[in-house]
Amino acid sequence: MFCQGNPLTQPGMFGRRGFLMAGAAAGLGLSLPDLLMRRAAAELKHYDFIQAKAKSVIHIYLPGGMAQQESWDPKPYSPLEYRGEMGTVKTNTGETICNSMPELAKRADKYCVIRSMTHGEAAHERGTHNMFTGYKPSPAIQYPCFGSVVSHEYGPRNNLPAYICIPNVPNEFAGTGYLPSKYSGFALGSDPARDDFKVRDLNLAGGVDAQRFVRRRETLEKINQRFVSMTAADNVSAMNTFYERAYDLLDTPAAKEAFDLTKEDAKMRDRYGRNQAGARMLMARRLVEAGSRLVTLTYGSWDMHASITNSIKSQMPALDQGLSALLDDLSERGMLDETLVMVSSEFGRTPKINNDAGRDHWPKVFSVMLAGGGIKGGMIHGASDSTATEPDSDPVSPADLATTMYHLLGIVADKELMAPGARPIEIVDGGKVINNILA
Structure with missing residues (x-):
């Protein structure tokens, strides 16, 4: 099954059709929590049939x-x-x-x-x-x-x-x-x-050893936290994510070797x-x-x-x-x-x-x-x-x-x-x- 985590919090689990259903359900005396639980159960049944064959x-x-x-x-x-x-x-x-x-x-x-x-x-x-x-x-x-x-x-x-x-x-x-x-x-x-x-x-830039790399990373993380806290702009969040993934690559020899x-x-x-x-x-x-x-x-x-x-x-x-x-x-x-x-x-x-x-x-x-x-x-x-x-x-x-x-x-x-x-x-x-x- 590939519905990870709480089905009620999955992106797209409760889309436009769901909100239309919510309006109709209100007239039938169903509360939103009841409707959400029923929708979640239906989604889980749907996901049961989507067993991944390809990784x-x-x-x-x-x-x-x-x-x-x-x-x-x-x-x-x-x-x-x-x-x-x-x-x-x-x-x-x-x-x-x-x-x-x-x-x-x-x-x-x-x-x-x-x-x-x-x-x-x-x-x-x-x-x-x-x-x-x-x-x-x-x-x-x-x-x-x-x-x-x-x-x-x-x-x-x-x-x-x-x-x-x-x-x-x-x-x-x-x-x-x-x-x-x-x-x-x-x-x-x-x-x-x-x-x-x-x-x-x-690869690390010339003259940058592991200790210097760690210091640079710590400094950059502090700067990034400041920027992220000041704005919700997509490009700022994306850049932060790119840096983190780049660090993961640099820190993982097997990933680099690929x-x-x-x-x-x-x-x-x-x-x-x-x-x-x-x-x-x-x-x-x-x-x-x-x-x-x-x-x-x-x-x-x-x-x-x-x-x-x-x-x-x-x-x-x-x-x-x-x-x-x-x-x-x-x-x-x-x-x-x-x-x-x-x-x-x-x-x-x-x-x-x-x-x-x-x-x-x-x-x-x-x-x-x-x-x-x-x-x-x-x-x-x-x-x-x-x-x-x-x-x-x-x-x-x-x-x-x-x-x-x-x-x-x-x-x-x-x-x-x-x-x-x-x-x-x-x-x-x-x-x-x-x-x-x-x-």
Whole structure:
């Protein structure tokens, strides 16, 4: 059960529906305490069904919009101007994917592909918002991303930040939205594929020994207490939280070591690939293994309006190698069952090749891959039509995907959180759990 502490004090436990119920109950002679107790009992029953299967999430985001036809959903029987120049390969489960991913084809029993993702946002920014929050963009409010919600609900573990971004916060929608700034992602600030890779702020400044560090910390705590007592500003509280978590990292050798790729065997680094995709995925594995709850990483640029065949041949091999190694590594370590791996992009690409031998933006149907963390491996969910123009069966919305991810983490997606102005807002509005893909 993941209702921690007193159910009457949980954020969102008694939202706008509850207050409407309170007004109606008053006319029936029910007191507010009676109503609260009944509501709490109902909530606890609801939470009984949300048993977490995933302890962590690795979200691999492919910015730009990866073509479904040149990856998870090829159309070998459609005309050339639709199917493109790439071929296909049979997976170890008998399905067909693009031959751009030969290593992943050998591991199809470990993952599920959703071929019927769909939304209506063809602009990069709006599509990205959908895929990082589960919400359509709104001019009235900023919604929190997955990592910030998970950080809010569960907090740090083993003194590691709950939400980490590799190498940096990937976009403006990967932030806290209406939640306090203290739930922001911790960014590495440097690419782990670089030879001179070093996580910023994880080492003491030159000339500062342990005793001097303790004195500085004590002085800063006194100053911070003064500021916090004088203002309730979110940025002041957030900065205080950031300092505390930074101190926790500096004081915890195991947490610091999680960021050190040199601790990995050279053969393991070669296995993932000594490139951006491989180094970032290996770092993500180290971080969730050490205790981080959600790690977001980006790789490549998939906005292939021209020469898509050559672009895929350039970028896909590193992804194919790194992701295959990640699935194998997690499985060998006994971590795959409790680590949800999600590979997504803001949308797909047009059914027909354009005049520049590329594909343009297409949100009507595209693909997402999920593995581990309670996902049923070796299956395809949903389908696109014969030219990858629109869903043919079982359409999945960003809200559905987000709701399913939260469900696997033990978070009730329609729980209400408080936005500025004491406005209750559901973590996800209207999404459904995709039960067919759950193990």
